[in-house]
Amino acid sequence: MPPPERSSGAGPPRARRSAGDRRAQLVAIGLELLPTTPVQELTIDEVARRAGISRSLLFHYFPSKRDYYTAVTRAAADLLRAHLTPRPGAPPQEQAAGMLDRYVGWVETYRESHIAFVRGAAGGDPWVAEVYEETREALVDLVVGALQLPDDALRRQLVRAWFAFTEDLVHQWVRDPATSRPELLRLLTDVLDRLLDR
Amino acid sequence: MPPPERSSGAGPPRARRSAGDRRAQLVAIGLELLPTTPVQELTIDEVARRAGISRSLLFHYFPSKRDYYTAVTRAAADLLRAHLTPRPGAPPQEQAAGMLDRYVGWVETYRESHIAFVRGAAGGDPWVAEVYEETREALVDLVVGALQLPDDALRRQLVRAWFAFTEDLVHQWVRDPATSRPELLRLLTDVLDRLLDR
């Protein structure tokens, strides 16, 4: 077994890296650790060890631990957002259906990572919670945009709550599929449609 | 200003207390702190200081910090559960309506505390998350019982997801009431009814 250090990225021992590279590497390590460890609980020591650098260097790039794991959380959120964003060409209903389908796929694929992300995001730290809020709001924007809905407060709240509904149901579904995948998708779109129809 | 120590409960300085009293006092202090501090972030030092005791004594009653804040979380969950549990006499629809009404009232009254509870419960620590799971499951039982629904897996999942929907919508509503309170209640019961009607 090779020495346990330096899991992400390679190169000669103790090589100098550009600032951008380092930041990216450190965030990547955080993302790797996300599924197994709540964001706020990952220790600077551990991350530094995996990167093959000293703690001090991490603090050189991220002023505090909070800055670090907020960056990791934001990176995770950005991945999700990018994956859900529909191609702007397609027709409205199809865009929304595609988003939903990709969302379920995402949760299926990255089950633990994603649940860990939501957990960490909803939980505890206000900074992280804020990142989560932003992401949710952005996702609501995507849906509102895709369906070309009028953008009033109540409708936004309904879409957001529907997101919470979806999130919870999909999480339960991947653990215990009480119905078929197409049924699930149909049910979710149906609920949203009825919700916006009043 | 009197000495800052010993916020909860009174008595002569450094009085001996029964084990039950101490535990209760410490948990009560945790509950007081909940709205302002994420559960996992409250420090043993702070709690002990407020109780007017040494750290060591807290560790005498709770083997680890985790045990302590899990107990605090469980206490908060029990309060909510007790508040929502309907009187078993009333007719089904009324029981459910009453639960919902009391839930909204609870969030209105203890806004920050409750949001903090949900945050902390959903977030990070697996032990705390488990308490939250149990509570949710118990609440689902209450609804299923009140409405006298057949207790199959899919229906339970739907009720649970509806809970997530309700939670999110009510949280948004208390921050920005985009509709009247009765409207909100009607909307929520309506969504649940339609959801179970398929």
Place this chain on the structure above:
DNA sequence: CCGGCTTGCTGAGCAACGGTCAACAAGCTA
């Protein structure tokens, strides 16, 4: 080739916090 600049990088060290342990002392009973 060399002096000097920028900048990635490190090690020693501090303070705060979770957790342990041996011992003290308050109150009860014999």
Place this chain on the structure above:
DNA sequence: TAGCTTGTTGACCGTTGCTCAGCAAGCCGG
């Protein structure tokens, strides 16, 4: 009063977030 139970404490330890002074790798102008 002696002695037991048990609520209670202070001293101590390892970990972890964080700081700071300084080293060294690469690049420049001479």
